[in-house]
Amino acid sequence: MTVADAGEQSEALTSVLELLRLERTGHDTCSGTSLEHLSGRVYGGQVLAQSLIAAAATVSDAGLPAERLPHSVHGYFLRPGKLDRPITFEVERMRDGGSFSARRTHAIQDGRPILSMITSFQERQPGLDHAEDPPEVPGPEGLESSADLFSRYDHPAASFYARTGAFDIRHVEGSIYVPRGHSPLSRQALWMRSRGRVEADQLTHRALLAYACDQVMLEPVLRRHELVWTSPGLSVASLDHAMWWHRDVRVDEWLLYVQDAPSAQGGRGLGLAKVYDRAGALVATLAQEGMVRVHEGS
Structure with a gap:
């Protein structure tokens, strides 16, 4: 299998980009809508990315020199979001320093926050530079595309993600969407x-990374316990x-996610990820704790 250029935008990707075009409703407020999701609630990566865009709008208009x-x-994800309600993003301008800016964003529905997030911004500056190298893994060519x-x-989840998936995902160890034996x-x-x-x-590219990563962050927890996304009784939510x-x-x-799950306990699991570009540069590090429960008898 060969892997060509990303090509023209899929309809699903265009929908995600439209989602990030928030409506400015006040000096420090924006409004946004939601895309449908199989869970019936707002996808966590969506509200993360939108909150980031809302915060950035108050940095770009702050009259900073660069x-x-x-x-x-x-x-923190505080409540499940409702797909049929608009989301209001209220931004607090915490600090604008000589090099850094800080913003707190509350994503609000029906008067209550569903997400509270602090974002730090920095102007481009020189400094020390090093990073760990990525591990040796097969490239995306030849790996199965999601x-x-x-x-x-023929499964409702497969049909949904085939229609709405804005990202091509290729697992090195094999897909975690369907059972593949014990590993x-x-x-x-x-x-x-x-x-x-x-x-x-x-x-926008950084916001899209925030959008995309939420769908895979807890997969190492599932893999460790021989679960897949279609396991009966599985309940997962980002915390x-x-x-x-x-x-x-x-x-x-192409971005390479190198992931691990150092702990799971008390109905919670921790997922870590390092993200590298195709040239081997470390572009991001991620951490997420989520609720992971398996209801017996389902």
Whole structure:
């Protein structure tokens, strides 16, 4: 199998990009809508990305002497979001310093926050520079595409993701969407790329990385316990999320996620990921804790 250029935007990717075009409703407020999701609630990566865009809007209009890009976010998912309700993003301008800016964003529905997130921004500056090298893994060529996998299965989840998946995902150890036998590993590697070119600024690419990563962050927890996304009785929800962008990133070029799950306990699991570009540069580090439960008798 050969892997061509990302090509023209898929309809699903275009929908995600439209989702990030928030309506400015006040000096420090924006409004956004939601895409449908199989869970029946707002997808966590969506509200993360939208909150980031809302925060960035108050940095770009702050009259600062140079562009500042997000370098870290720390957020808590507080309530499930409703798909049929608009989301209001209220931004608090916490600080604008000589090099850094900080913003707190509350994503609100029906008067209550569904996400609370702090974002830090920094202008481009020189400094010390080093990073760990990626492990040796097979490239995306020859690995099974999530789109090809979904097209082969007659299952509601497969049909949904075949229609709405904005990213091509290729697991090195084999898909975790359907059972593949016993392999109790707490680590995995996968390649991901948007299904189409993204002609946009670096802020949008960083927001799209936040959008995309939420769908895979807890997979090492499932893999360690020989679970897949279609396991009966499985219930998964993101609780908190942190990410650090180290270098510029393009989501329409192949990105390697190197993931691990150092612990699961008390109905919660922790997922970690390092994200590398195709040249081997470390572009981001991610951490997420989520609720992971298996209801017996389902």
